[in-house]
Amino acid sequence: MSAWFRIEYSKEGPAVFISHLDLTRAWERIVRRAGLPAALSQGYHPHYRLSFGSVLPVGMGGKREYLDLELKRDMPAEEVGAALLPFLPAGIGVRQVKKRAEKAPSLMAQIDTALYWMEAEVEKEPDWEAIWGESSWAVKRTGKKGEEETDIRPGVLRLDLQKEGPRLCGYLWLKTGGSSGVRPYEVIKFLQEHGGMVLKEEEEVFVHREALFITREGYLLSPMADEVLWPGGKNFG
Amino acid sequence: MQLSEKQVASLIAQVARPGRYTGSEWNAAVKPWEEARARMAFAFPDVYEVGMSHLGLQILYGLVNEKSPFLMERVFAPWPDMEGRLREKGLPLFSLESRRALAAFEVVGFTLQYEMSYTNVLNMLDLGGIPLCSRERGNRDPLVIAGGPGAFNPEPLADFVDAFVLGEGEEVLLEVLETVAEHTAGLTGARPCFKDRRRLLQELARIPGVYVPALYEVDYYPDGRVKEVRPRFPGVPRRVVRRVVKDLNAAYFPLRPVVPFLEAVHDRIMLEVFRGCQRGCRFCQAGMIYRPVRERSLEVLLRQAENLVRSTGYDEMSLTSLSTGDYSRIGELVRELLNAYREQGIAVSLPSLRIDTFSVGLAEEVQKGRKTGLTFAPEAGTQRLRDVINKGVRKEDLLAAAKAAFAAGWPSVKLYFMIGLPTEREEDLDGIVDLARAAAALGSEAGGKKGGRRPEVTVSVSNFVPKPHTPFQWEGQNPVAELKRKQEYLRSKLRDRRIKYDWHDAELSFLEAAIARGDRRLGAVLKAAWQKGCRFDGWSEFFRPQRWKEAFAEQKLEAEFYACRFIPYEEVLPWDHLDSGVSREFLVEEHRKAMQGLLTEDCRFAFCTGCGVCPALDVEPVLCRGTGGKSEGGELSREGEGLK
Numbered sequence: 001m002s003a004w005f006r007i008e009y010s011k012e013g014p015a016v017f018i019s020h021l022d023l024t025r026a027w028e029r030i031v032r033r034a035g036l037p038a039a040l041s042q043g044y045h046p047h048y049r050l051s052f053g054s055v056l057p058v059g060m061g062g063k064r065e066y067l068d069l070e071l072k073r074d075m076p077a078e079e080v081g082a083a084l085l086p087f088l089p090a091g092i093g094v095r096q097v098k099k100r101a102e103k104a105p106s107l108m109a110q111i112d113t114a115l116y117w118m119e120a121e122v123e124k125e126p127d128w129e130a131i132w133g134e135s136s137w138a139v140k141r142t143g144k145k146g147e148e149e150t151d152i153r154p155g156v157l158r159l160d161l162q163k164e165g166p167r168l169c170g171y172l173w174l175k176t177g178g179s180s181g182v183r184p185y186e187v188i189k190f191l192q193e194h195g196g197m198v199l200k201e202e203e204e205v206f207v208h209r210e211a212l213f214i215t216r217e218g219y220l221l222s223p224m225a226d227e228v229l230w231p232g233g234k235n236f237g
Numbered sequence: 238m239q240l241s242e243k244q245v246a247s248l249i250a251q252v253a254r255p256g257r258y259t260g261s262e263w264n265a266a267v268k269p270w271e272e273a274r275a276r277m278a279f280a281f282p283d284v285y286e287v288g289m290s291h292l293g294l295q296i297l298y299g300l301v302n303e304k305s306p307f308l309m310e311r312v313f314a315p316w317p318d319m320e321g322r323l324r325e326k327g328l329p330l331f332s333l334e335s336r337r338a339l340a341a342f343e344v345v346g347f348t349l350q351y352e353m354s355y356t357n358v359l360n361m362l363d364l365g366g367i368p369l370c371s372r373e374r375g376n377r378d379p380l381v382i383a384g385g386p387g388a389f390n391p392e393p394l395a396d397f398v399d400a401f402v403l404g405e406g407e408e409v410l411l412e413v414l415e416t417v418a419e420h421t422a423g424l425t426g427a428r429p430c431f432k433d434r435r436r437l438l439q440e441l442a443r444i445p446g447v448y449v450p451a452l453y454e455v456d457y458y459p460d461g462r463v464k465e466v467r468p469r470f471p472g473v474p475r476r477v478v479r480r481v482v483k484d485l486n487a488a489y490f491p492l493r494p495v496v497p498f499l500e501a502v503h504d505r506i507m508l509e510v511f512r513g514c515q516r517g518c519r520f521c522q523a524g525m526i527y528r529p530v531r532e533r534s535l536e537v538l539l540r541q542a543e544n545l546v547r548s549t550g551y552d553e554m555s556l557t558s559l560s561t562g563d564y565s566r567i568g569e570l571v572r573e574l575l576n577a578y579r580e581q582g583i584a585v586s587l588p589s590l591r592i593d594t595f596s597v598g599l600a601e602e603v604q605k606g607r608k609t610g611l612t613f614a615p616e617a618g619t620q621r622l623r624d625v626i627n628k629g630v631r632k633e634d635l636l637a638a639a640k641a642a643f644a645a646g647w648p649s650v651k652l653y654f655m656i657g658l659p660t661e662r663e664e665d666l667d668g669i670v671d672l673a674r675a676a677a678a679l680g681s682e683a684g685g686k687k688g689g690r691r692p693e694v695t696v697s698v699s700n701f702v703p704k705p706h707t708p709f710q711w712e713g714q715n716p717v718a719e720l721k722r723k724q725e726y727l728r729s730k731l732r733d734r735r736i737k738y739d740w741h742d743a744e745l746s747f748l749e750a751a752i753a754r755g756d757r758r759l760g761a762v763l764k765a766a767w768q769k770g771c772r773f774d775g776w777s778e779f780f781r782p783q784r785w786k787e788a789f790a791e792q793k794l795e796a797e798f799y800a801c802r803f804i805p806y807e808e809v810l811p812w813d814h815l816d817s818g819v820s821r822e823f824l825v826e827e828h829r830k831a832m833q834g835l836l837t838e839d840c841r842f843a844f845c846t847g848c849g850v851c852p853a854l855d856v857e858p859v860l861c862r863g864t865g866g867k868s869e870g871g872e873l874s875r876e877g878e879g880l881k
Contacts, residue, residue, distance in 0.1 A: 013242075017259045019254075026498055029551065029552075030550060032581070033263075033547065035547075040582050046582050059246075089262060089263040090265075091261060204250065
């Protein structure tokens, strides 16, 4: 009997520059090296049945990323994890493996919220009062029809940024995927262009994805767990 | 100098495909810098995806890091966007593993796979913080070495490279590194520290297979021909003889190759079934300088395949060699591999096949799912010209193979030809057209029957480039205008919905020939071309022939002199002091036979051809004829007879 497993992994350090396509291939190779009995897809070019969650931009690390994997036969989740560990390239880590229901919506369809850590040296902090006062945050986004103005405000759930010495750092809670998804760099750009934030010269903003969530009935769930991990999601916005 | 993680991240954050510069791939070596007796950077003068497809890199990288007290890291030519970042930030070109500047290594070793990558060699030295010219380097600069097929006429790079290695690197490299270690005064500090660079070079020249160009004087006649190449000091060998691995079964082979994250050009397991090719095509340098054929045994190959599948996780395995269909037990090997790995979804591919129905059958066996295309290389359009180049293929063989391919359901067949070959006439061009049309007609027949997609024939035409150490080394290349005229002629004749026609840039082939047959004076041209901005010349988007023209003109040299001239047998060639093992007499004889249209057979199927390799290098062909494998044994002898 085939079985689906959900893997929570990290992609950090030297692995942050691996593109999503390359990461897909890398995971196929990890699974093959681990000798796991992966199920093959039908068709001309049979490949492993791997299904990923939200795509990380090239250059950004992720602490809790997700993928689903189908094996030809059932086995304890801990064994899957143990089999993978010796075959992970530098920068890829397996944090947890759990069995997933046979039939489940894809990770891509479910994950809708992301938590980012950002830090940067700034010369001037954003004018928070002014920004939060604005009902619409317009950012230019390149779409199919060229450059368009998009309001990212509905996708920004919460910004927990604090000044620590010369650094501005903290968490960004953003909607991800779909039309309401917001990219962290869009928020940073908005803070610079409309919020009066000024970065130190030649400073590059560091952004790291800390976690991904599935919203259910207003609560944020980890894709690994059924229980509520971060109650209070309802109050965002 | 060692770059920090932060510096690297900031450098590559804005370049295309940053994965080219990050390293840390699966199986990449992490060897402690301080503990190694000598440190070498393997420098590939092309972009990462190309370099990581090169088996030689994987072999030497594994050998040095697994089997020796030395250390090897990798560096590739930075794409122009990355070069821009490095220059803008004032940072040096660095190795993938420890992110050290090239100047920090005791040895920087280039592989010379292609003439048009030589400007990248210069660029990498410059970006790496190493003085460009050999004579400008001192005890605190790396030793710059180079190997690969380009080392068989290394004269254009003689100003920039301290020592060349002739032949198979796994035979020689550890001896070179040992000598380097012995001449190193200290291993601390950010740069190498040699006791006496001159002594080191003289010592290296004593290693068989190592050529130190600075120890030789070249005299020229006033008209530019080489008069003499002679050692400048006693004890320097007159001729440098190529090194060769005698027993491939016993030789080191990397069982834990680096698996790139980026998709390399050849992104699969490379199982090397044999080295060398004795078919004896007279234009082919690889067919001369890698002799004799040395096959690995079936048992060794199956064991290596098993190890490689486990250690890499690749889903495809390519059986590599110069002519894989010639492996003595190819049928058995393919079937054993398919049986062992099909279940796991691992495909087997055969990159080089002979032109016969047996090969089409093999190709069909390994085909996984959708058939894309099958490639054959008849090389010339008429039997007369195929005899001249010693390509033992008959029209019937080709058409039978094409027919079998279409019948088996391949939607397209690709045919490789070369124009500008010695003795070529208009009828030979018409022969290309006739073959293409005949193949297309077979395709239409087969396609008509099945009612599927209309089969297609692709005709891919390259230009003859005379290569050193081949029977055609004395032949001139057609002038660019003539090549273009021939290309245009073919284009006009191949206007056919069923035929796709593509051709190579004639200006590029012209420069390839000029550098391939170049002498030491071309060093100044290379330098000038590089200074004018030439990089990645083999990439059409970066190739600027005008810059090369200016570079030649400034140095008062003519590319035509090198590329297009017919050279008499008596003339001293710039590479005459470098010995591939194939005798000059054999090359002359082969050239004469070519002019008479006479064939020379592969010595596996007939008598010794007297090429001279076996006695000169104390080797012999190694074939793994088994007890089984009846079918392919039969095929081989049948084809052997067909050649007579």
